[in-house]
Amino acid sequence: MTIASRVPVTIITGFLGAGKTTLLRNLLQRAAGHRIAVVVNEFGSLGIDGEILRGCGVEGCKEDDIVELTNGCLCCTVADDFLPTMEALLDRADPPEHVVIETSGLALPKPLLKAFGWPTVRNRMTVDGVITVVDAPAVSTGRFADDPEAIAQQRAADPSLDHDNPLAEVFEDQINAADLVVLNKTDLLDADALARVEDDIRRTAPRPVQIVRATEGKVDPVILLGIGAAAEADLAARPSHHDAEDGEHEHDDFESFVVRVPEQQSVEQFLTLLQDTARRYDVLRMKGFAAVAGKAMRLAVQGVGTRFRHEFDRPLSVNDGREGRIVVIGQKGLEASAIAKALGGTLVMA
Numbered sequence: 001m002t003i004a005s006r007v008p009v010t011i012i013t014g015f016l017g018a019g020k021t022t023l024l025r026n027l028l029q030r031a032a033g034h035r036i037a038v039v040v041n042e043f044g045s046l047g048i049d050g051e052i053l054r055g056c057g058v059e060g061c062k063e064d065d066i067v068e069l070t071n072g073c074l075c076c077t078v079a080d081d082f083l084p085t086m087e088a089l090l091d092r093a094d095p096p097e098h099v100v101i102e103t104s105g106l107a108l109p110k111p112l113l114k115a116f117g118w119p120t121v122r123n124r125m126t127v128d129g130v131i132t133v134v135d136a137p138a139v140s141t142g143r144f145a146d147d148p149e150a151i152a153q154q155r156a157a158d159p160s161l162d163h164d165n166p167l168a169e170v171f172e173d174q175i176n177a178a179d180l181v182v183l184n185k186t187d188l189l190d191a192d193a194l195a196r197v198e199d200d201i202r203r204t205a206p207r208p209v210q211i212v213r214a215t216e217g218k219v220d221p222v223i224l225l226g227i228g229a230a231a232e233a234d235l236a237a238r239p240s241h242h243d244a245e246d247g248e249h250e251h252d253d254f255e256s257f258v259v260r261v262p263e264q265q266s267v268e269q270f271l272t273l274l275q276d277t278a279r280r281y282d283v284l285r286m287k288g289f290a291a292v293a294g295k296a297m298r299l300a301v302q303g304v305g306t307r308f309r310h311e312f313d314r315p316l317s318v319n320d321g322r323e324g325r326i327v328v329i330g331q332k333g334l335e336a337s338a339i340a341k342a343l344g345g346t347l348v349m350a
Helices: 020-029 049-054 078-090 109-115 136-140 148-157 166-176 191-204 267-281 336-342
Strands: 007-013 036-041 066-069 098-102 125-135 180-184 210-213 254-261 285-290 297-304 307-315 324-331 346-348
Touching (some): 020 036, 020 180, 078 109, 125 136, 166 191, 254 336, 267 336
Parallel strands (some): 007 098, 036 066
Antiparallel strands (some): 285 324
């Protein structure tokens, strides 16, 4: 089977909260009737992104076209979860014309690219392109940058220190794998700041990469699909911090938990509470759903650091109840009990 006859696969990667799901949702809304299957992977036990996509109301987007893999990371669970999912999609009576994979925000793309050399899929699929979504304000504020002075001081105190910045490593691996970088949330920065962010990305990337600016993840599908990179055959040009680890990747530097929150009295008070909690405990990401007093619609919230967005996404059903769930993700050492208490909720035990 030639590359042209294989089912093309687009991998959408990017750090926590960059806007991957929003980009994907916009893509589905403008798919123009093409049969696109979506595989969504999240870090944590509670699936949020898959539910958001299922509720997008896209005509022709069937329930079983969206497959959700949770409580893990595709780069770590390729053999157990990903490959069987791909094989099942290919073996359908009406296989998809295109597959889009949204990785978790902590995923390394390269192990996933290597999986397309697996015997059961290598002659039936090809990676059309790796799209890395970048949170422009997060890069601008130095979220993924090292502090050279702080590192020098640490090494002076302890010469044996092996410096490790897990945020920077994941971010750089995602940039290194990219065929296209979508610089998202550009409406939050001025022209000079955007230019500096683009310069940072180009310095990080191991080879020239196209950068497309976007707001709310709105990018023409013609740009996103049909790149024709055959990325699985170009692994050497996509270096990873974890190349020497033979594809293994642990998430010991990060952790995730779920907080059950009660019905909220107002949207404004809840957003303030989320922002204050994120600031106090240096939370990387919070996302989930809540009920608001007097409202029949469910409130969906998405936060990156202290920046939050929200919407009433669908009517609450009888099965929903009036309790909400918030996923909290951060670096190892998060004070889970204290964060749950700060949110006025309780931890959901796995």
